[in-house]
Amino acid sequence: MESLGSNLIDEQPIPDLLPYLRGRRSIRKFKPMPLPQEIIDKIVEAGTWAPSAGNVQPWYLYLVLNLEVKKKLAQAALEQHFVARAPLVIVVCADSSRARSSYGMRGETLYSIQDTASLVQNMLLEAFSLGIGGCWVGAFREEEVKEALDMPHHLRPVAILPFGYPDEKPGPRPRREIREIVKVVA
Numbered sequence: 001m002e003s004l005g006s007n008l009i010d011e012q013p014i015p016d017l018l019p020y021l022r023g024r025r026s027i028r029k030f031k032p033m034p035l036p037q038e039i040i041d042k043i044v045e046a047g048t049w050a051p052s053a054g055n056v057q058p059w060y061l062y063l064v065l066n067l068e069v070k071k072k073l074a075q076a077a078l079e080q081h082f083v084a085r086a087p088l089v090i091v092v093c094a095d096s097s098r099a100r101s102s103y104g105m106r107g108e109t110l111y112s113i114q115d116t117a118s119l120v121q122n123m124l125l126e127a128f129s130l131g132i133g134g135c136w137v138g139a140f141r142e143e144e145v146k147e148a149l150d151m152p153h154h155l156r157p158v159a160i161l162p163f164g165y166p167d168e169k170p171g172p173r174p175r176r177e178i179r180e181i182v183k184v185v186a
């Protein structure tokens with residue numbers, strides 16, 4: 001479909017994102033080369049442009065490069081060893097004190113999870129656009145992750161994101177039919 005031209009950045013129409021959204025895959029095999037700092041910076045910045053309730057931005061990130069710590073994270077992630085083989089592992093945390101101070105319980109239990117989820121997706125998409133693979137790892141023992149990173153009480157780890165140059169090219173995983181998940185209310 002032609003762009004209507006209403007969304008311009010620096011006078012340039014932005015492309016339809018759908019082909020990119022279709023093309024992103026979870027990557028679990030990485031080449032061992034480290035990621036350039038410029039790429040890490042872009043991935044992190046992309047996360048910060050995510051929407052958040054009241055613009056509270058209740059997130060905090062650990063950028064883990066240390067192999068021993070990565071191994072502890074892989075262990076905490078129910079022995080998902082590919083986590084330790086990623087050149088960069090980002091642990092995304094929800095900052096409950098920030099979230100609570102603006103919106104009470106709803107901020108802490110709902111918005112902070114939604115806000116950090118949108119930060120995660122921004123980072124995965126930015127990484128993909130730069131040729132970097134990543135995977136959203138949500139299966140982990142929270143206390144073990146907190147211990148591995150010596151995390152303060154007010155932070156809750158919500159996602160572990162291994163990143164690196166992809167060493168696999170998985171095909172798309174099936175999606176549910178649109179008609180199965182949509183009800184039109186006219």
Ligand SMILES: Cc1cc2nc3c(=O)[nH]c(=O)nc-3n(C[C@H](O)[C@H](O)[C@H](O)COP(=O)(O)O)c2cc1C
Pocket residue numbers: 024025026027028080135136137138139140173
């Ligand atoms: C909340 C959440 C938790 C996930 N946890 C894991 C996980 O622990 N390990 C893993 O390998 N993939 C995990 N994934 C990735 C999904 O398996 C993957 O996104 C899904 O199968 C669709 O594949 P695609 O990302 O390639 O489209 C998780 C994804 C989400 C959104």
